[in-house]
Amino acid sequence: MPHLTEDQLVLHHYGEDTDEEQREAVAHLAQCAECREGLDRLRHVLGMVTADSDPQAPDGFERVMWARLQPHIEGSRSREGGWASWLGLRGPALAGGLAALVIAAFVAGRWSGAPGVGPLPEPVATVPAGTAGDARPEGVLLVAMGEHLDRSQMVIVELLNADDTDPASLSAERERAADLVAANRLIRQSAEQAGEAALADVLDDLERVLIEIANGSGDASSEELQLLKARIEQRGILFRMRVVGAEVRERERAPRPLRAPES
Amino acid sequence: MNDSDRTAVSRARDGDGEAFRWLVERHSRYLFGVAARLTGSAADAEDVVQEAWLRAHRQLARFEERADLRTWLHRITVNCAIDFIRARRHREDAHDPADLEQGALGEIGANTQPTPERLAEGGQIQVRVGEAMARLTGLERAAFTLRHLEGRSIEEVGAALGLKASATKHSIFRAVRKMRAALEPFATGKGAGCS
Numbered sequence: 001m002p003h004l005t006e007d008q009l010v011l012h013h014y015g016e017d018t019d020e021e022q023r024e025a026v027a028h029l030a031q032c033a034e035c036r037e038g039l040d041r042l043r044h045v046l047g048m049v050t051a052d053s054d055p056q057a058p059d060g061f062e063r064v065m066w067a068r069l070q071p072h073i074e075g076s077r078s079r080e081g082g083w084a085s086w087l088g089l090r091g092p093a094l095a096g097g098l099a100a101l102v103i104a105a106f107v108a109g110r111w112s113g114a115p116g117v118g119p120l121p122e123p124v125a126t127v128p129a130g131t132a133g134d135a136r137p138e139g140v141l142l143v144a145m146g147e148h149l150d151r152s153q154m155v156i157v158e159l160l161n162a163d164d165t166d167p168a169s170l171s172a173e174r175e176r177a178a179d180l181v182a183a184n185r186l187i188r189q190s191a192e193q194a195g196e197a198a199l200a201d202v203l204d205d206l207e208r209v210l211i212e213i214a215n216g217s218g219d220a221s222s223e224e225l226q227l228l229k230a231r232i233e234q235r236g237i238l239f240r241m242r243v244v245g246a247e248v249r250e251r252e253r254a255p256r257p258l259r260a261p262e263s
Numbered sequence: 264m265n266d267s268d269r270t271a272v273s274r275a276r277d278g279d280g281e282a283f284r285w286l287v288e289r290h291s292r293y294l295f296g297v298a299a300r301l302t303g304s305a306a307d308a309e310d311v312v313q314e315a316w317l318r319a320h321r322q323l324a325r326f327e328e329r330a331d332l333r334t335w336l337h338r339i340t341v342n343c344a345i346d347f348i349r350a351r352r353h354r355e356d357a358h359d360p361a362d363l364e365q366g367a368l369g370e371i372g373a374n375t376q377p378t379p380e381r382l383a384e385g386g387q388i389q390v391r392v393g394e395a396m397a398r399l400t401g402l403e404r405a406a407f408t409l410r411h412l413e414g415r416s417i418e419e420v421g422a423a424l425g426l427k428a429s430a431t432k433h434s435i436f437r438a439v440r441k442m443r444a445a446l447e448p449f450a451t452g453k454g455a456g457c458s
Contacts, residue, residue: 006443007436014410016417016432045446046439051412053392054296055305061295062288068313069287073280073320160350238350239314246318 001028004035009042072198145187149245152180152206156238159213160229167225170216178214181207202240209237268332276323287316290333294340300412301344303397303404311347315340341413345423348405388449395445399438406431407438 004012004025011017012025029036058064155176162170188203209232216228232238268289274282291312298315299308318339319326326335396404402424409420421431 006440007432010436010439011432014417041447041450042439042443045443045450046411048388048446048450049392049396049411049442051296051300053300053389053396055299055308055393057292057295057299058305061309062291065291065309065312065316066284066287068309069316069320070280070284072317073283157350233351236310239310239347242346243314243317246321 003032004028004038006038006042009035009039013039013042013046146245148180148183148187149241151176152184152210153238153241153245155180155213156209156232156241160232160238162225164222164226164229167216167222170213170225174214174216177210181210181214184210199244202237202244205235205237206241209235269328272323272326272328272332275320283320286332290336291316293333294336297337297340298344300396301341301405301408302347303399303401307347308344311340311344314347315343318343341409345405345409348401349425351401388446391446391449392442395442398445399441402426403434403438403441406434407442410435 001024008017008021008025012022015022017025029039155173158173159170162173184203184207188200188207191200191203212228212231216224268286271282271285271289275286294312294315295308298311299305302308302311315336319336322339326332396408399407405424406420406426409415409423410417415423417428417431417435420426420435421428424431426434
């Protein structure tokens with residue numbers, strides 16, 4: 001049998017070789033001093049890599065972290081359990097109206113397949129709250145919101161993973177982004193009017209990103225695509241969307257309203 | 264979980280902000296290390312730790328008190344870091360730092376040739392490891408860290424990072440090769456590899 005390759009030694013070290021590979025490796029190692037030495041060296045080097053070599057946090061990191069967290073933590077308490085409560089608890093009429101609008105936006109915008117960024121929809125405040133929406137279950141709203149976030153996230157991830165040298169391959173993502181803009185704007189404006197600054201902020205950034213993607217042209221340069229990717233990452237939009245998305249999923253799973261505000 | 268953590272968790276669940284602050288100040292440095300070794304960036308690690316605490320805060324009611332708090336926080340932080348890494352994966356795939364033979368690490372290794380004893384005495388092995396880890400691409404670092412330090416199987420690492428098994432293996436292989444190239448001179452003073 002030939003000597004074990006470095007990759008085979010790595011798999012053997014981690015116990016990731018198949019049963020047959022393991023038997024062969026053990027048999028070979030029993031008779032090959034050179035490979036045994038190679039495995040010993042590998043283990044010695046990998047043994048140097050421990051959690052002790054983790055980067056150290058800068059001085060005062062704990063206080064900085066708390067300063068970053070405090071507005072979110074205290075905000076979640078003072079807002080009756082966070083923005084999710086706004087969706088269903090603060091005002092059933094608002095939630096219902098929003099549900100209707102979100103669904104309407106999806107129907108009019110996305111499911112019609114109309115390309116491009118359409119005219120701005122009116123904010124929720126112009127819609128008589130508690131009309132059509134009251135008949136809609138809160139779950140429908142959450143599903144619509146969750147779908148919107150999931151679809152938006154998929155568009156952004158596709159763009160981030162796209163080949164920089166082939167911007168033209170993003171035509172489908174541009175159309176999907178354009179379809180999502182109207183629904184996003186409705187939700188954002190509603191959030192702003194409900195005083196949900198954190199949610200509105202995320203949706204505002206998302207809207208800018210969606211518009212940038214939608215407005216990108218098929219003959220954009222690789223450099224333009226790279227710059228767009230960099231802007232998206234600098235805003236940390238995906239991360240923040242995941243936070244919001246997690247709230248939606250939790251709310252979808254919970255049949256009853258969120259726990260009472262902590263006092 | 265020790266009594267202090269248990270008490271703080273209990274109070275934090277009841278809405279005591281000071282108790283949650285105590286937990287943040289007690290565990291954040293540790294979580295930073297976990298996040299930084301996965302992301303390879305202090306700034307990214309800060310974001311990951313912040314996100315981890317926000318998730319922890321939301322999930323505090325579901326935390327099982329018999330479990331170890333730090334282990335729970337560790338798991339949340341790793342998951343947040345994985346989310347973060349997946350989001351920026353494309354950039355890391357396209358960016359492969361300079362070869363290990365080049366740059367500061369190579370120069371230090373070539374010029375000084377410290378013995379393992381000298382390095383250990385000064386705690387420099389950890390410094391060398393940190394430098395070598397910093398030269399991995401994001402994907403290599405994440406895959407290697409999850410396999411080597413977090414003890415996740417290659418299948419689990421692939422699932423976490425959204426990679427096929429073959430791609431996961433190759434990320435780990437590349438990482439190990441780079442780590443060996445950087446660290447072996449200080450570990451054994453011998454050449455690398457089995458022919």
